[in-house]
Each structure stands twice: as C-alpha cells, then as structure tokens.
Amino acid sequence: MPTPSAIEAQHVVIGDGIEPADALAVGAGLDALEAHAVARTPWRTKFVRTVLPPVGAIALLLAIWQIVFSLGIKKAYVLPSPVTVFKTLGTLIGTGRAFDVLWTSLSRGLLGFALSVVFGTILGLAISRIRIIRAGIGPLITGLQSLPSVAWVPPAVLWFGLTDAAFYAVVLLGAVPSVAAGLVSGADQVPPLFTRVGKVLGIGRWGYVWHILLPGALPGYLAGLRQGWAFAWRSLMAAELIVTSSKLGFGLGQLMQQGRDLSEMDLMLAALILIFVVGVGIEVLFFRPLERAVLKARGLAPAAR
Amino acid sequence: MALVTQTEPISAQPVVRTGFDVEVDGVSKVFRTGGTPVSALDNVTLKVTAGDFVCLLGASGCGKSTLLNLIAGLDQPSAGAVRTVNRPALMFQEPALLPWLTAGKNVELALKYAGLPRPQRAGRADELLDIVRLSGTHKRRIHELSGGQRQRVAMARALAQDSQVLLMDEPFAALDAITRDVLHDELTRIWTATGLTVIFVTHNVREAVRLGQRVVLLSSRPGRIVREWDVNISGPRTIEHPLVGDLATDITVRLREEIASHAHA
Numbered sequence: 001m002p003t004p005s006a007i008e009a010q011h012v013v014i015g016d017g018i019e020p021a022d023a024l025a026v027g028a029g030l031d032a033l034e035a036h037a038v039a040r041t042p043w044r045t046k047f048v049r050t051v052l053p054p055v056g057a058i059a060l061l062l063a064i065w066q067i068v069f070s071l072g073i074k075k076a077y078v079l080p081s082p083v084t085v086f087k088t089l090g091t092l093i094g095t096g097r098a099f100d101v102l103w104t105s106l107s108r109g110l111l112g113f114a115l116s117v118v119f120g121t122i123l124g125l126a127i128s129r130i131r132i133i134r135a136g137i138g139p140l141i142t143g144l145q146s147l148p149s150v151a152w153v154p155p156a157v158l159w160f161g162l163t164d165a166a167f168y169a170v171v172l173l174g175a176v177p178s179v180a181a182g183l184v185s186g187a188d189q190v191p192p193l194f195t196r197v198g199k200v201l202g203i204g205r206w207g208y209v210w211h212i213l214l215p216g217a218l219p220g221y222l223a224g225l226r227q228g229w230a231f232a233w234r235s236l237m238a239a240e241l242i243v244t245s246s247k248l249g250f251g252l253g254q255l256m257q258q259g260r261d262l263s264e265m266d267l268m269l270a271a272l273i274l275i276f277v278v279g280v281g282i283e284v285l286f287f288r289p290l291e292r293a294v295l296k297a298r299g300l301a302p303a304a305r
Numbered sequence: 306m307a308l309v310t311q312t313e314p315i316s317a318q319p320v321v322r323t324g325f326d327v328e329v330d331g332v333s334k335v336f337r338t339g340g341t342p343v344s345a346l347d348n349v350t351l352k353v354t355a356g357d358f359v360c361l362l363g364a365s366g367c368g369k370s371t372l373l374n375l376i377a378g379l380d381q382p383s384a385g386a387v388r389t390v391n392r393p394a395l396m397f398q399e400p401a402l403l404p405w406l407t408a409g410k411n412v413e414l415a416l417k418y419a420g421l422p423r424p425q426r427a428g429r430a431d432e433l434l435d436i437v438r439l440s441g442t443h444k445r446r447i448h449e450l451s452g453g454q455r456q457r458v459a460m461a462r463a464l465a466q467d468s469q470v471l472l473m474d475e476p477f478a479a480l481d482a483i484t485r486d487v488l489h490d491e492l493t494r495i496w497t498a499t500g501l502t503v504i505f506v507t508h509n510v511r512e513a514v515r516l517g518q519r520v521v522l523l524s525s526r527p528g529r530i531v532r533e534w535d536v537n538i539s540g541p542r543t544i545e546h547p548l549v550g551d552l553a554t555d556i557t558v559r560l561r562e563e564i565a566s567h568a569h570a
Contacts, residue, residue: 027438027453027487034451193401199379200395201466202418211414215405298404299448 080266089270102274105240105251108164109278112171113232119172120179120228124221125209127180128187138184141177149174149235153242162245167236174235175228182224186217218294226287233279252278326470326502327353327376327393332385333527334371345371347527348385355390355469358496358503360517362510362556364564368528369506373474376504390502393470394463398478400455402447408458409434409443415465433461436495453484457491464499473505477512486544489515493542510553510560515544520556524563531563 041049062082068074069081076084092098127134127141152173153166160166194216198208214221240253248254252275259267329351336343345368353359361369374380375387377395402411412430421429431443437457447455456476463471477485493516496503507513513520520534534556538548 024438026483027491030484030487031451031454034453193397193399194403196379196397197401197403200377201415201462202392203414207418212403215403218405294405297446299446300404 088266104249116175120176124180124183144177150238170239175232178228186220190216326390328388332382344527360513363523367523367525394466394468395472396476400459
C-alpha cells in the first residue's frame, strides 16, 4: 500500500489531471462524433424517383392496350380503345354522374371502414390483452382474413334484405379481421422492456394501454388499417356488383353492372378505372403519408425511399 | 427500534425512523421454469442507509438483477421481505426510452406518474435535462441522440420519478469505455448533488470501486452475499485511480475464487 504522502501526491496528480471542463469536452466530442447528419433529398430527385416510374408504367400499359386494340384481335365492342373509354369517362365526369356514383360508393366505404376500425380496434385490444379471448378468437380471425368476403354477400342479402345494412355487413366482415389482426401483431411486437418501464414508472393498466401498448403497436396497427381499407373497398365493390336494386343508392359496382347489362364495355371499363383510382387515391393520399410520418418520427423509415 | 411495536412496512414511515432507505431481509427467490426449481437468491440480507451508494457485484447468473427486480417491485420474493422508502426509480442496461416520444416527453411521462400537475411538467423536464447536461434536447427524437445521450435521458427520467432510491441495472455496460467514463463522472456528480440512495448492479469490478461507497459481492447459484468492502477513497475518483485499481485487484481475486468454486460442483 502507498504511504499517506504518496496517496496525497497521487491525488494531486489525478485530481488536477481531470478537469471537469475536460470531461465536458470529451462528452460533447463523443456526442458530436455519434450524431449523423441527415441528408435531404432534393424534391426534383424525389419526383424523378417516386412519381415518374408509376406514371411511366401507366403510360406503357395504355400503349399496349392501344396496340392490342389497333391489331383488331378483339372486336371493338368487346375491347374498346383507350380513347373511347376515356371519352365515356369524360362524359361521366362532365355530367357530374361520376361524382354521384363515386360519392355513393365512397360514403358507404368510408362509413363501413370507420365502423370496422372501431370494432376491429376493440376486438384487437381484447385479443391482445385477454388470454382466453386470444386462444378462442385468435385463430378465427386468421381464418376470416383468408375467407373471400364476397362469400358473405348472399347470406348478408338474406339476413338484411336489399338495404345498405347488407353492404355494411359485408364491409365489416371484410375489414374487421384485418384491423384486429394488425393491432394484435403490432401489440405483440411491443418490446417486453417497455412493459417493465411502465411498471417502474407506476403506470397502471389503462395508462399502459394508452401510453405504451397503443403507440407501440401503431406501425402494425397502421398496416392492418391499410389492409382493412383494401378489403373493405374490395368487399363493397363485390357487394355492389351483386346487389342491385332501385331501392338502393347507385354506386360504382352498380354502374359497372349497368355497363354489363347494356353491353357497354366502355362504361364497364370507365367504372373499373374509377374503382381503381379510389383504391390507389386513398392509399397514396392517406395511408402512405401517415405510415411514413409514423416511421420517420421513430427513426424507422428507410433512408432512400 | 425497541420503541416500535408495530411491524408496518417502511414505506408508510418517514426515512428518519430507521435510517434505511432499502431493507432486504432474508430474501430468497426460487424460479420454477420447467421441472427443476432453480434457486436464484438464498437468504440475502442487505440494508442500505439513506444517501449510500452500494454496488452489487457478481458474475453472470448470480442473481444480482433478480435482487434489483425484487427491490424495484417488479417481482416478488419466494421468502423474506423487501422494504423501500418509496417506489424506487430504475435504470436498465438499455435506455428503454419510448421511441414515439421526444426526449422531453419521455421525462414528462415519468413526471405525470410522479404526480406533477400538467402545467409544471415541461419546465421540470427541462430542468432535469439540464441536470444531465442535455439542455435544449427537449424536442429531439430518441433516434437522433447518441448512445450516451440516450442513457442521460434515461437518467433524467429516473430522476423525474422523484424517488429517494435509484436502482441501476448495469446501465453503462453497453457503452464504450470513454462514454462510460464520462457518465461515471455525471453519476457521481448527480449523486453528490441529490443525496439519492443508489444501488448499482455491475459485473465490472473497477466500475464498482470507481462509483460505490460499499461494494457487495454476490456468489452465484444461489446468490448469497459473500463479502462487503467499504470504499474509503477521498477526493475525486477516476477509473485509473491507483487506489481504485488496488481495491479492484483485491476484489477480483475474491470474485475469481468464487467463480472457480463452481468448476468442482
């Protein structure tokens, strides 16, 4: 062991050797070294990377359609030219009929989807939090997800008659399982460490759901909502194609069915394009920005996309 | 103690009464995973006075984290009793910050559950971030911070719990040596300034001697307290301090003996 004076001497050396300012500077230097600059992509590059490719793909598709039409492989009333179809589409929009039809379908779809979100969320929470419900209903949800929701149309019509309720039933059966399954898988991916954090901070049962479980599950939940919307829209179109009645509002599916009844292929294709535009529009304008914002806030968004 | 006739838990009483912030009394913990029960802790008694800095040292599997979880109230002992002056704050090896909240909001969440009214939370969070030298990071996202900064936010969150007792489960083990040195300084500074009672779990002997006033060595399987050292080094300590090195060498010898004894079993 060193003598007391030696200890004193060492203290002087060591005590003076480490200035608090040094430690501060070291800390600041470390933080500076670890901080990474986020490169911003200029909007022009973004445009070239994200907008041009799909536009190009659509243009290519239209070109192929035009070539096939010009070759005269199919008769014009079976496969009309893109120009004819877009003219019909233009008339639909010009007379305002397209908006009536769109709104009928879209309002059904959105209301049905909103109901699905409510029920799907409650169901998903129950499955993820209550063991017996998970064991009982979990597999059923997976099964329902793989069941084509068109299959529900005939029974729904018998149960609810020719009413809007039949549409909503089909939409709910299509979307609720996806929303619930998305929430469950999101909740299952919340790290157990966060559960312990909640206990340490003294967060109670409902506080845990609100502050940790739901935000933690958000990426999976959003994926479920997205799939739920796709399923809702799909089921609704199938139902509208099958269920046509003068007692019901006239939607996109009914428009397509009308085209079929009247053997107007251009009307059918114009309706098809509208159905497609709604599906893509909701995805591009709503779900994709939402998902990106959520992932980016958590540092999970891939750098180049 | 003779005056005390009731055996109420410490948490209902002021600190002054016994002078112990944490009392672990004859605690055993048996885990039953699969068929054979595994004894993680066996009759551990540890009393920590208010304002003390205790390092729990041991090899992997000695049950030091188990002991910390029991003190934190995350788990219940199979036998014996744990009393703490109030609900302890706990820091993990990972920062365990919620990635959907900003640094400041993470601290504010702890303040909310510590009972601070909403209007005061943002200001108090800023004060706590100042204490860990992270001024101006209130609005920063967790992924924008370095590993050391994240652990500082975790420290601010632990302080936000406004507990007398701070439990730390190898909080610096995942950091590089230099960052760890810096955070040792910070922790010592904060401990001196706040007078918190700290129980710090580590497998790093030098770290234990660098930080602790008491170093408690635990044996492995089952975890028992083997020996204790009081660290009497006056003046500022660093990890390179020769006296830190001397004591660490002594303790390491004892730790090695303890680990080697398992080779025969």
